[in-house]
Amino acid sequence: xxxxxxxxxxxxxxxxxxxxxxxxxxxxxxxxxxxxxxxxxxxxxxxxxxxxxxxxxxxxxxxxxxxxxxxxxxxxxxxxxxxxxxxxxxxxxxxxxxxxxxxxxxxxxxxxxxxxxxxxxxxxxxxxxxxxxxxxxxxxxxxxxxxxxxxxxxxxxxxxxxxxxxxxxxxxxxxxxxxxxxxxxxxxxxxxxxxxxxxxxxxxxxxxxxxxxxxxxxxxxxxxxxxxxxx
Amino acid sequence: xxxxxxxxxxxxxxxxxxxxxxxxxxxxxxxxxxxxxxxxxxxxxxxxxxxxxxxxxxxxxxxxxxxxxxxxxxxxxxxxxxxxxxxxxxxxxxxxxxxxxxxxxxxxxxxxxxxxxxxxxxxxxxxxxxxxxxxxxxxxxxxxxxxxxxxxxxxxxxxxxxxxxxxxxxxxxxxxxxxxxxxxxxxxxxxxxxxxxxxxxxxxxxxxxxxxxxxxxxxxxxxxxxxxxxxxxxxxxxxxxxxxxxxxxxxxxxxxxxxxxxxxxxxxxxxxxxxxxxxxxxxxxxxxxxxxxxxxxxxxxxxxxxxxxxxxxxxxxxxxxxxxxxxxxxxxxxxxxxxxxxxxxxxxxxxxxxxxxxxxxxxxxxxxxxxxxxxxxxxxxxxxxxxxxxxxxxxxxxxxxxxxxxxxxxxxxxxxxxxxxxxxxxxxxxxxxxxxxxxxxxxxxxxxxxxxxxxx
Numbered sequence: 001x002x003x004x005x006x007x008x009x010x011x012x013x014x015x016x017x018x019x020x021x022x023x024x025x026x027x028x029x030x031x032x033x034x035x036x037x038x039x040x041x042x043x044x045x046x047x048x049x050x051x052x053x054x055x056x057x058x059x060x061x062x063x064x065x066x067x068x069x070x071x072x073x074x075x076x077x078x079x080x081x082x083x084x085x086x087x088x089x090x091x092x093x094x095x096x097x098x099x100x101x102x103x104x105x106x107x108x109x110x111x112x113x114x115x116x117x118x119x120x121x122x123x124x125x126x127x128x129x130x131x132x133x134x135x136x137x138x139x140x141x142x143x144x145x146x147x148x149x150x151x152x153x154x155x156x157x158x159x160x161x162x163x164x165x166x167x168x169x170x171x172x173x174x175x176x177x178x179x180x181x182x183x184x185x186x187x188x189x190x191x192x193x194x195x196x197x198x199x200x201x202x203x204x205x206x207x208x209x210x211x212x213x214x215x216x217x218x219x220x221x222x223x224x225x226x227x228x229x230x231x
Numbered sequence: 232x233x234x235x236x237x238x239x240x241x242x243x244x245x246x247x248x249x250x251x252x253x254x255x256x257x258x259x260x261x262x263x264x265x266x267x268x269x270x271x272x273x274x275x276x277x278x279x280x281x282x283x284x285x286x287x288x289x290x291x292x293x294x295x296x297x298x299x300x301x302x303x304x305x306x307x308x309x310x311x312x313x314x315x316x317x318x319x320x321x322x323x324x325x326x327x328x329x330x331x332x333x334x335x336x337x338x339x340x341x342x343x344x345x346x347x348x349x350x351x352x353x354x355x356x357x358x359x360x361x362x363x364x365x366x367x368x369x370x371x372x373x374x375x376x377x378x379x380x381x382x383x384x385x386x387x388x389x390x391x392x393x394x395x396x397x398x399x400x401x402x403x404x405x406x407x408x409x410x411x412x413x414x415x416x417x418x419x420x421x422x423x424x425x426x427x428x429x430x431x432x433x434x435x436x437x438x439x440x441x442x443x444x445x446x447x448x449x450x451x452x453x454x455x456x457x458x459x460x461x462x463x464x465x466x467x468x469x470x471x472x473x474x475x476x477x478x479x480x481x482x483x484x485x486x487x488x489x490x491x492x493x494x495x496x497x498x499x500x501x502x503x504x505x506x507x508x509x510x511x512x513x514x515x516x517x518x519x520x521x522x523x524x525x526x527x528x529x530x531x532x533x534x535x536x537x538x539x540x541x542x543x544x545x546x547x548x549x550x551x552x553x554x555x556x557x558x559x560x561x562x563x564x565x566x567x568x569x570x571x572x573x574x575x576x577x578x579x580x581x582x583x584x585x586x587x588x589x590x591x592x593x594x595x596x597x598x599x600x601x602x603x604x605x606x607x608x609x610x611x612x613x614x615x616x617x618x619x620x621x622x623x624x625x626x627x628x629x630x631x632x633x634x635x636x637x638x639x640x641x642x643x644x645x646x647x648x649x650x651x652x653x654x655x656x657x658x659x660x661x662x663x664x665x666x667x668x669x670x671x672x673x674x675x676x677x678x679x680x681x682x683x684x685x686x687x
Contacts, residue, residue: 056495057532059495059500062497063262063495063496063497064257064262064499067258068258104402105401106463106469109464109496109531129253156364156392156398156399157392157399158400186364
């Protein structure tokens with residue numbers, strides 16, 4: 001039996017309306033018909049996420065829809081697709097990112113956008129949330145062994161915590177085991193350099209590009225999917 | 232009877248309240264419920280008119296806002312617990328709230344009133360860089376440029392982000408000192424402007440409670456002044472804000488509640504954001520005992536209040552206030568910086584929309600608060616447009632065409648706003664007077680606005 005590609009359109013249609021049960025049923029059917037997990041990801045799930053991103057940019061969808069889409073994407077990936085994929089051979093995960101808003105800062109909109117955009121682009125993201133102290137960043141790096149650590153701060157008074165996190169990584173002997181990217185309204189390129197981060201991103205799109213480059217890979221064509229929001 | 236020390240009562244209520252994790256609160260209690268309320272009350276955004284004039288829309292936003300406030304309550308993030316208040320408690324708090332406040336001291340005191348759409352009295356004007364990180368080197372001079380403007384009634388200036396070479400950190404001694412330095416500079420500015428009793432909304436440097444408490448302890452923020460008390464996005468507060476509110480209430484310092492739903496965020500689009508703003512306004516009475524309310528919708532990607540979506544939210548909330556009768560103030564946060572003529576069109580559009588809808592004004596804060604590229608001159612223009620809009624008794628529906636016309640003149644700049652120029656390039660810092668380049672731009676745009684009937 002050959003892969004029933006016509007199911008991909010149905011998956012996309014259900015996905016962009018957040019009909020989770022239907023998406024999972026259709027993905028199951030597609031896999032049974034002989035479609036590979038990569039095909040489902042590349043030809044159904046990522047195009048669906050792109051549509052959600054475009055609707056967000058046009059003001060038709062809002063942040064909750066982006067979060068919902070990210071959650072659904074991850075659920076389908078974790079429950080149905082990853083078990084079928086040999087991680088090394090699959091290439092389905094571009095890399096693993098641990099992300100969080102630094103201690104004292106409760107702003108998470110930009111950080112959430114970055115996390116979602118990274119997931120859309122094939123990264124596995126472990127989101128530590130907001131108000132994350134340095135020791136929790138260090139614990140997460142030890143536990144998850146991510147390729148990249150991302151930190152966000154909206155305020156000039158909280159961005160100073162980023163340096164504490166980098167120093168904590170050094171002190172735990174982990175600094176050379178992970179790339180560090182920073183962003184947020186208060187942060188700029190100079191500050192990133194000053195504290196010894198590997199990269200700075202001005203917005204969610206740039207964050208994705210920089211993360212690809214930190215892993216020595218060429219990023220996908222800019223603007224697809226895209227979001228110009230501040231980190 | 233008005234209960235005493237509302238922040239303490241709020242703490243007590245929250246600690247006994249339902250435990251809800253933040254993601255569930257954001258997604259279910261806030262966003263999902265807002266989507267239902269938009270449908271139930273027929274609240275929808277009309278992109279064709281940023282200043283809708285339908286009183287039934289405003290009434291629906293008011294009613295939906297009160298239901299949302301009662302059902303959802305405020306999440307105390309330190310405890311992950313929700314403080315809820317009954318409809319009767321909310322209505323009682325609104326009923327007891329002052330409609331009019333005397334702000335400032337002595338001959339410099341001014342009245343901030345609850346306005347209605349089309350009111351002809353002069354709107355209350357707050358001016359200043361309003362929380363923009365501002366170096367101490369230009370802090371005093373920029374503050375003086377606003378305090379010297381005769382139509383400006385009160386000052387709300389920048390935040391200090393570095394003291395004696397030390398970058399300010401939240402909750403640290405540097406934040407305490409930032410609050411003290413900020414208030415010292417603003418106090419000196421209002422004194423040197425010959426308006427020592429001018430109302431100050433201060434301790435913008437207070438990310439936590441530290442800077443506000445330090446300024447109060449140092450006697451620099453006291454009776455007749457106000458402190459900023461943000462509601463956290465969305466429908467949340469924390470112990471820092473409640474502590475500030477409690478100490479402020481005991482010291483006679485007014486609470487200025489910052490109501491800043493993120494348009495496109497968990498408050499959803501303009502419709503949900505307007506419902507959220509009404510709910511957050513009434514809950515800030517119960518949490519902070521706030522005296523007045525700054526309505527500041529933040530666009531999720533562009534930040535500025537001059538986007539059509541944010542203008543719409545301010546206009547609708549202003550009109551919904553007809554049912555609340557509270558002293559509401561519209562924040563004016565243009566995308567462009569001073570020195571860019573587009574900034575002046577943004578200021579005019581935002582002012583007309585807000586004043587016609589029954590709001591007072593605060594701003595303009597250029598570059599949406601990211602760079603201290605602002606001067607008293609654009610505050611002058613804001614006040615002049617406000618006075619004319621009020622004097623003409625312009626009503627919301629009548630304001631739509633003028634606002635759309637002005638929007639057309641800055642629309643293109645929203646994609647990549649101009650940062651403008653530093654204060655010292657636009658003003659003679661020694662005389663604290665505008666340089667000819669910025670003055671000419673102001674006069675040119677002012678003449679265009681006069682042709683449109685928007686200034687005298």
